[in-house]
Amino acid sequence: MKKLIKNGTIVTASDTYMADILIEDERISAIGKNLDAQGAEVVDAKGCYVFPGGIDPHTHLEMPFGGTVSKDDFETGTIAAAFGGTTTVIDFCLTSKGEPLQNAIDIWHKKSKDKSVLDYSFHLMISELNEDVLHQLPKVINEEGITSFKVFMAYKNVFQADDETLFRTLITAKELGGLVMVHAENGDVIDYLVKEALENGKTDPIYHALTRPPEIEGEATGRAAQLTGLAKSQLYVVHVSCAEAVQKIAEARNKGYDVWGETCPQYLMLDQSYLERPDFEGAKYVWSPPLREKWNQDVLWNALKNGQLQTLGSDQCSFDFKGQKELGRGDFSKIPNGGPMIEDRVSILFSEGVLKGRITLNQFVDIMSTRIAKLFGLYPKKGTVAVGADADLVIFDPTAERTISAKTHHMAVDYNAFEGMKVTGEAVSVLSRGEFVIRDKQFVGKPGSGNYIKRAKYNETLSSIDEKLPI
Amino acid sequence: MKKLIKNGTIVTASDTYMADILIEDERISAIGKNLDAQGAEVVDAKGCYVFPGGIDPHTHLEMPFGGTVSKDDFETGTIAAAFGGTTTVIDFCLTSKGEPLQNAIDIWHKKSKDKSVLDYSFHLMISELNEDVLHQLPKVINEEGITSFKVFMAYKNVFQADDETLFRTLITAKELGGLVMVHAENGDVIDYLVKEALENGKTDPIYHALTRPPEIEGEATGRAAQLTGLAKSQLYVVHVSCAEAVQKIAEARNKGYDVWGETCPQYLMLDQSYLERPDFEGAKYVWSPPLREKWNQDVLWNALKNGQLQTLGSDQCSFDFKGQKELGRGDFSKIPNGGPMIEDRVSILFSEGVLKGRITLNQFVDIMSTRIAKLFGLYPKKGTVAVGADADLVIFDPTAERTISAKTHHMAVDYNAFEGMKVTGEAVSVLSRGEFVIRDKQFVGKPGSGNYIKRAKYNETLSSIDEKLPI
Amino acid sequence: MKKLIKNGTIVTASDTYMADILIEDERISAIGKNLDAQGAEVVDAKGCYVFPGGIDPHTHLEMPFGGTVSKDDFETGTIAAAFGGTTTVIDFCLTSKGEPLQNAIDIWHKKSKDKSVLDYSFHLMISELNEDVLHQLPKVINEEGITSFKVFMAYKNVFQADDETLFRTLITAKELGGLVMVHAENGDVIDYLVKEALENGKTDPIYHALTRPPEIEGEATGRAAQLTGLAKSQLYVVHVSCAEAVQKIAEARNKGYDVWGETCPQYLMLDQSYLERPDFEGAKYVWSPPLREKWNQDVLWNALKNGQLQTLGSDQCSFDFKGQKELGRGDFSKIPNGGPMIEDRVSILFSEGVLKGRITLNQFVDIMSTRIAKLFGLYPKKGTVAVGADADLVIFDPTAERTISAKTHHMAVDYNAFEGMKVTGEAVSVLSRGEFVIRDKQFVGKPGSGNYIKRAKYNETLSSIDEKLPI
Amino acid sequence: MKKLIKNGTIVTASDTYMADILIEDERISAIGKNLDAQGAEVVDAKGCYVFPGGIDPHTHLEMPFGGTVSKDDFETGTIAAAFGGTTTVIDFCLTSKGEPLQNAIDIWHKKSKDKSVLDYSFHLMISELNEDVLHQLPKVINEEGITSFKVFMAYKNVFQADDETLFRTLITAKELGGLVMVHAENGDVIDYLVKEALENGKTDPIYHALTRPPEIEGEATGRAAQLTGLAKSQLYVVHVSCAEAVQKIAEARNKGYDVWGETCPQYLMLDQSYLERPDFEGAKYVWSPPLREKWNQDVLWNALKNGQLQTLGSDQCSFDFKGQKELGRGDFSKIPNGGPMIEDRVSILFSEGVLKGRITLNQFVDIMSTRIAKLFGLYPKKGTVAVGADADLVIFDPTAERTISAKTHHMAVDYNAFEGMKVTGEAVSVLSRGEFVIRDKQFVGKPGSGNYIKRAKYNETLSSIDEKLPI
Ligand SMILES: [Zn+2]
Ligand SMILES: [Zn+2]
Numbered sequence A, B, C, D: 001m002k003k004l005i006k007n008g009t010i011v012t013a014s015d016t017y018m019a020d021i022l023i024e025d026e027r028i029s030a031i032g033k034n035l036d037a038q039g040a041e042v043v044d045a046k047g048c049y050v051f052p053g054g055i056d057p058h059t060h061l062e063m064p065f066g067g068t069v070s071k072d073d074f075e076t077g078t079i080a081a082a083f084g085g086t087t088t089v090i091d092f093c094l095t096s097k098g099e100p101l102q103n104a105i106d107i108w109h110k111k112s113k114d115k116s117v118l119d120y121s122f123h124l125m126i127s128e129l130n131e132d133v134l135h136q137l138p139k140v141i142n143e144e145g146i147t148s149f150k151v152f153m154a155y156k157n158v159f160q161a162d163d164e165t166l167f168r169t170l171i172t173a174k175e176l177g178g179l180v181m182v183h184a185e186n187g188d189v190i191d192y193l194v195k196e197a198l199e200n201g202k203t204d205p206i207y208h209a210l211t212r213p214p215e216i217e218g219e220a221t222g223r224a225a226q227l228t229g230l231a232k233s234q235l236y237v238v239h240v241s242c243a244e245a246v247q248k249i250a251e252a253r254n255k256g257y258d259v260w261g262e263t264c265p266q267y268l269m270l271d272q273s274y275l276e277r278p279d280f281e282g283a284k285y286v287w288s289p290p291l292r293e294k295w296n297q298d299v300l301w302n303a304l305k306n307g308q309l310q311t312l313g314s315d316q317c318s319f320d321f322k323g324q325k326e327l328g329r330g331d332f333s334k335i336p337n338g339g340p341m342i343e344d345r346v347s348i349l350f351s352e353g354v355l356k357g358r359i360t361l362n363q364f365v366d367i368m369s370t371r372i373a374k375l376f377g378l379y380p381k382k383g384t385v386a387v388g389a390d391a392d393l394v395i396f397d398p399t400a401e402r403t404i405s406a407k408t409h410h411m412a413v414d415y416n417a418f419e420g421m422k423v424t425g426e427a428v429s430v431l432s433r434g435e436f437v438i439r440d441k442q443f444v445g446k447p448g449s450g451n452y453i454k455r456a457k458y459n460e461t462l463s464s465i466d467e468k469l470p471i
């Protein structure tokens, strides 16, 4: 069935203009003035922007962590994402040493298949890289279309990989066409600082931040970048939280290294002082890396503006305050890390970034969608408003005002980190491959309607139709 | 009359996709699959890219310099530009101290009106900024649509402005909505070094380079950037030639200053050793700033890739070797500065940049067109392929090979700085507001058909039709 | 007459050890354990440090400025200096365009000859550098022993030299063996900002700081350093006040440029908020460059520790609050710039630097004496405790506590910028060429007893006796 | 017995002057003009410099490495050192995991006691830092006077410590008063690159360099510095070889971190091309870190000049070419790392540093002796020419010319890395605690005459006599 979106202002990563959009067979077939509406359902986008659906490159849905499981799963998580203007998520598939990779992938497929209301894909965590794992990787890339690999430099004795594993992953990714993602904190130092803090009776949430200082995020980021340059490979640093890390990424890029950086809404808007909130409420604000001193926020915004950082992920990993975050009462190291962030990622970037003049409207689209699609092999199927692309579209009212609150949000958890914050701009309707998921601010989608997307290799494109570019 | 460009691959600053383009009333009216061709002339772009016409932000056509006049005027210059895939030029209107600004502008209108085959606009040079000049500026901006102002930090006793003038210009531009452009070299030091070289009998072309070392380009660039930050204004550094200057621009941007940088094909491809060519041939390669040691080229390319530099200008200012460049025999300081560069700017960026993997195809479009349109108030009328934009389009065969030579180029001068260089990729046809200027590699345009374009203020848009964006 | 200083702990720029010092014929003749005291006056330094007398490289005694004259002259100024542990001052001899240099020097000899209680020398200000001035310089250097030249980049239309003059001075200094000193602030910008502030009724002392922001000190410092590198010459940046300038000096030194930096006690201890003191009291704290935000102090201290800055000058230029500073009521630009600083320079560096662990005891000696002697051609006659050196010595009680106050200081002015500040460490006795100037905290010297010192060229030594080093 | 050294020019880290030196009871008792020679043996130093004996902070005498043992032991090693003007060595005492520290120290005492002709001390290598080791450390520091601890970031599975050990060592050193030394290369990456090179048949000596690129020395240096800053501890980076590492040290110092750097003669004078010498001769030039591209030498020299690096060590670890270096034929990873460097360290710094104008004469003394004494708790007993200090003196003819050669050197190995290099300046006589070890270029010392020196804690002084400084 055809749809015609009329009277909207289309926004892409480079352009802003008024035109109508014709949708046929899940994709955009034409953009123009006065397109023929015959046979098409007409959707009025007057007064609204129409931009590509957000892509969340960093989610942890229904993920086991520290003896509990993150609350939002592929159903509640993608519904909340859709309300916020996101149409694709890439979730982290965790592996264990010794276990076949396919097992882990199968578990992730099972979690998502019947639940997701949006299209989705997976990154693969690499915990070791021996001959055995090496042999499994080509299949993961070619058959599963998983072309990005996450390495942890922190979480000692749990997820942490040593430098040889990181370096080997970089070399391998280069050869096979993958993108290496890194959680960059020095886990050895954190491990020491955490033990020492606990031994000294420092058990409150604020010590989560104080035992993971920015120096060691900067250190690990610089180390990963340096290894990437040496391997002539490619690196994507997830959840950059501070000036020290931004500087390392900038230095690497200035040397011509292929290094990219993502930040998250929490680092742009919240700061370390939140961890000091009384009645253990600080636990709500426990992320790794931790929230930083407030002045880092300006550095992060400027890095998005200047292109030193390129993307915004949510690092969605939600836990209830009651019963989950509370596991860390009396021992901050037992607080599950993470928070509910998938829903408001796009809104916050628009309200705080575009409307406050920190980034342009086109940068907004690039940061929350297009650049992510390009880096992770989803482009041009996803990530833009262009003829031939999937009709993953957001009709966005830039003047709507709302107040973020756990009372009204669509995530499954009992608090919102931005409780009470006013934002301007809201998704009115959201389409996934031409079908409404959100219509007039109501959920109209269906669990299981989302497709798993096999992604292209790094620096390759994922055409939705078989076309040949001139070169 | 309608045109339909079929089968091409459209390229914008962010997107690449196959679709047809419908042109009506000088502008793009639709982009789509299988658009209705009825009543339209069909143009086949099979195997070709279709991208927005290049915008050359930096030309000196028929400009007096050192007792002679640059050879290419608005006719030969724009014809050559069109052959190369450029559809708009912005030329520098020179002023003299004491003379009413309008006089200078009138002279420039006279030079261009009946000659230009492409749309064009002017920058205004600021030689002093007293009360009298200040009073004239609002009219220049609002009535003439001239919204960019050039200040020279070099050419002592000729064009050079002092720091107070530069600072005052920055303050004024901020208030009135203009963009300050700066030729950044320390003219005082150059003046000393040139005199001293000549006194010591160092008269060959190579001394042009040796008396304008990169240190003083870096110094002046840093100074201008620092003043910009202080004035909270905006700056565009023209013709960045070396690592020292790139670093200053990067530092300024990292501090959040609104500073932009342009480089030119000559700095990307040629180096200081060219100035040592025998038989005075070095004079052909005399630009200011001068060509640099070869290693700077990598820094410039990487800066384009990373966004530390954002645009490519030609600094077109051509002089015959015979009779013009020769004025400097026996005294390098009398060699007219500049060269023929308007024609091959786009080709070189494509062939050396995109095809050699230094920048992406979308960056190519941004660097040679879109970003320039946005910075100088031409967007979205110019600088993109989008519904509503002027149909300034290039149909570009990315596989065509040719050898650059003065024998075949279309500029009016007797040499080409890239003589013998092979490039891949060539404009097959070029349209200006929907009309062919170049068709199947033949000039089919008409002198005088180009329109003068009044530009929008800095950070404002120049809509080709009266539309209202949501915000 | 012989003197034997017993039981003291000798401190030099590199060593700390207990030994006695024998003084004969104005100089140190032996250092040892149990030296033969026969025929010598014995001075007990038990519990005290004995270090070389401070050298103040930056004073303006009896200097005309803005229609008034600095209050302390060579008599009160050098007496106060002696009380503080200083035994040599180098004062700035001002010149005027067109006037023979010798005239200016003669005036300075006249001011000082019968008044100074300490040895002294002169720097020469360079306001222009034409052929005429160039011809006079060799005599200034060779006959007057003036081997350092000051260039102002600020004070537009008064002292300010253009970049060509600065560059020419650097080239000339290199050839003749001089050291170029620079007041680094961009005078053009200041001039604009001051006019604009006054036009807007911003006349209070705080606007002195706000119209001379750190950006333009950093800019000018970087410019001077860059020109120095290009000229392969040598530069000494006076009164460095802020992080921006420190960074430029560090960058220059990292490139191998011969660039040195001086800071002053006021920048180490006071900050911009002083300028906001009520009842026009802010005027007491008007220096150029101005006092900065407090965080700069840490940067300056660390720069002294790391050797990015090397010396401490007083920039002594004192004006009474009553009658002099008050000239600027209603117009901050009329406040005479400068303050009384000659007396406490050494004490503050000891108390705040050494005792607070910011620098070592040996660095203290280097910073306030030895390095200055070496840079300005006074070494080894001045600046150290070594056999053969002039017996310019300070017997210093590191445990004495005192409170700085205008009531007790020895300068001729009616306020002290450090009023009420407690310092630990005080000069008990001070000898100039073996004679007491201060004895047991009493002045026992004689106006006119100080000698004018002809200094060695840059990087040459000024031996007090005709000795030949091996090479 | 008394000695009087007459007519020499004394040089310390800050001073240069002519005076005689009186030696009594192993120490300097007086320095002066015309000192009473009665009862003293007079030594004429006319035309010579007299400076403190060099201190070599980095030797590996008779050290097991890769199945062999370094050739020079405490006898041949210290004799060669003495010929070169060194009077104290600090050797690395290796430990093994699980073995009591005292065992290792006892072994080192046994190696040295009857052999050393010079005073000596030990650093202790830290391979792990568990509770058991922690309990042993106070004794090592307080009873053995070993106050510096070496941690290896390279040599995976052999010496390499993980980041937690490094961080714990930094914390512990801070508490106990020790200085942490670090071999900074990323051993994980090296391990990978070495295996990969060997698997690909890349077995020649040059691959030693290519598998340990400067990027990973820079990385490890930055990491160690960052951890030091975080621990508020102190760090000494041994054998800095390249610009990347210098930059990291400079950045750390600019942040106020207490980080120091040592380079070695090989990095100042030799370069990577030496490893390509035919007939396996490249093996003679195998150090870790490896020799670098030649341009790094300028950076290292400038770093010594500017104080970014502070000391020169030899990293003496000599192996015969025949029979030892040859172990690596066919497998570069089996080439014993190290070379003979103890003898010419001082000469090269003088000849190439002072005489070529790269550093001053006083810096020379500081770099090869005084600063080392201060950093490692030997000062003021060692490291200077001052009353009270040990009479460890070098009488040095700055005009003597010689050619370095294995034929004439005094080390026990069959080649010299500087074979054929001409140097100017040579130790004529060398005294250790007042006794000649070298006299008129002949060895006159005695194995076993050297004393083991218990060193002071970090930032404390080691007085040779019980004196109390004022504070
Ligand atoms: Zn993470
Ligand atoms: Zn995560």
Ligand SMILES: [Zn+2]
Residues within 6 Å of the ligand: B183, B238, B239, B288, B289
């Ligand atoms: Zn120019």
Ligand SMILES: [Zn+2]
Residues within 6 Å of the ligand: B058, B060, B315
């Ligand atoms: Zn130009």
Ligand SMILES: [Zn+2]
Residues within 6 Å of the ligand: C183, C238, C239, C288, C289
């Ligand atoms: Zn000044």
Ligand SMILES: [Zn+2]
Residues within 6 Å of the ligand: C058, C060, C315
């Ligand atoms: Zn001054």
Ligand SMILES: [Zn+2]
Residues within 6 Å of the ligand: D183, D238, D239, D288, D289
């Ligand atoms: Zn080592």
Ligand SMILES: [Zn+2]
Residues within 6 Å of the ligand: D058, D060, D315
């Ligand atoms: Zn070693």
